[in-house]
Amino acid sequence: MARDKIRIGCGAGFSDDRIPPGVEIVEKGELDYLAMECLAERTIARETLDRTKDPTKGYTPMLLERMAAIMPPALKRGVKIVTNMGAANPMGAANVLRKHAPDWGCPDYTCAVVCGDEVTDLMRAHPELALMEDGAPLESLLPRMASANAYLGADVVAQGFATGADLVITGRVADPALFLGPMLHAFGWSYNDYPKLANGTLVGHLLECSGQLTGGCFADPGMKEVEDLAGLGYPLADVWADGRVEVSKTPGSGGRLDVATCTEQLLYEMHDPSAYITPDCVLDVSNVSFQQLSKDRVALHGARGKPRTATYKVVVGYFDGYMGSGEMGFAGVNAVARAKLGIEVVKERLRRRGLSYSEMRIDLIGMNSLHANDAALAPEPYEVRLRIAARTTDKKAAEAVGAEVRSLHMQGPTGAGGGVNFGARQILAVKSVLIPREWVRPEIVMERAA
Amino acid sequence: MTIRVYDIAHARAGDKGNTSNISVTAYDDEGWQVIHRELTSERVLGHFRHLGAGPVRRYELPQLRALNFVIENALGGGVTRSLAIDPHGKSLSAWMLTIELPGHNEGAT
Secondary structure (H helix, E strand, O other), X not given: OOOOEEEEEXXXXXXXXXXXXXXXXXXXXXXXXXXXXXXXXXXXXXXXXXXXXOOOOOOOOOHHHHHHHHHHHHHHHOOEEEEOXXXXXXXXXXXXXXXXXXXXXXXXXXXXXXXXXXXXXXXXXXXXXXXXXXOOEHHHOHHHEEEEEEOEOHHHHHHHHHOOOOEEEOOOEOOOHHHHHHHXXXXXXXXXXXXXXXXXXXXXXXXXXXXXXXXXXOOEXXXXXXXXXHHEOOEEEEEEOOOOEEEEEOOOOEOOOOHHHHHHHHOOOOOOOOOEEOOOOEEEOOOOEEEEEEOOEEEEEOOEEEOOXXXXXXXXXXXXXXXXXXXXXXXXXXXXXXXXXXHHXXXXXXXXXXXXXXXXXXXXXXXXXXXXXXXXXXXXXXXXXXXXXXEEOOHHHHHHHHHHHHOHHHHOOOOEEEEXXXXXEEEEEEEEEEXXXXXXXXXXXXXXXX | OEEEHHHHEEEEEEEEOOEEEEEEEEOOHHHHHHHHHHOOXXXXXXXXXXXXXXXXXXXXXXXXXXXXXXXXXXOOOOOOOOOOOOXXXXXXXXXXXXXXXXXXXXXOO
């Protein structure tokens, strides 16, 4: 099924992304493929826990709500869908969709499921692996391990579409691979064709955060204007079989797509621009340039690729104790001094209760909470919020932080009000290892109506 | 005369683990000359050191008038375990833009 050109749109860029722009790009974007990226580094660990409690769960919590809106218009128009909303249970996601899709007017479709990214057994079998962050042996995390998933590449996505599927559901795959996969399938590009792999991976990198390419994360009144930010549209790419690529966005939508937005997103979450490592190639964007063709349409030039590495990156989720926090507001004359007194009172009360914390963070919101700059140098604001957050292995000690902040209402300095966020939560942290590709055995499984 | 980065460039911050990367893109060629000459990795490190951050690496993309700064240890342990109110450090782009640089008529310092 060799084709000359395909159009791929982005329908979601994070797990809780807004749904209306995804529907809009399906309805107005004249797409061939829609990719939805919904898995952050740690979300799959949370979903793995869900699956432990209920073996039918473990997919992205918003799966049904999002697909109920997206699948009917997509199937009607012949737009093929790929998404990593399978998270920790891709087959479970496929099964629950099949159960509900008839209610959405979608009784007939085919679905391919990518399995095999889950590698907790491999981790247990190889405690000697070195963590990428600090070189420590993986063994130290194993007793607290919650999940382990390899970042698969675009080849498995292409294999999913090669079955003729309308819908490909994956767990962990590299974000750009959700976009490169349809190109490999449509054009039959080989893994030796580095310029094409580079362009396709670059497209995926630019599109995978949805509205961040089209004017999201960008507007600054008076400096950088974005037209109709409220109606921000999502990005799409036209890709030709020879590797040529142009990016644009939903016709008639809000936002802007130009050299400035493309430049910001090109470098988003990028370290060395000459070596952006993905499972499909090592992408070099150090000579990338953007050419504005017309309003909201940009051509990409200069991407280069080097061969993919011999390893897969695995992200290991592990339990890392608890975090408790609380906030309280103060306003008016001497507000900052009263907030500081509140902080000392909470710390002393926790100490007298015999509770200790491995790390405690104190913020004065309105003065230093975001950049930890010297509060003494900040102008005194009319109102300020104290925030205390602390880390501990003891859940009760974590809960005590919020409780003591809350009690400042009645037992703290005068004029304390507007307290919020008194929660404690279990921390799911992540670290990474590299493993040889041949250890991982991805497979495509067709999900069929029961 | 100093010149504020905010007035000549825009920025975006991203995160990977405990490392923040912040791109700084000049609005025009004149601004590019200034940030290319004055916005050194040493100056950026000085601005972010109070976060416990560093080292800082700088990458240049002249065709885009952009610099990419990779700032290690800037995120309080990383998104997943940080106690910070902005664990991704998305707002750190605004902190970068507050840096004051020597004006472009004064030459390098």
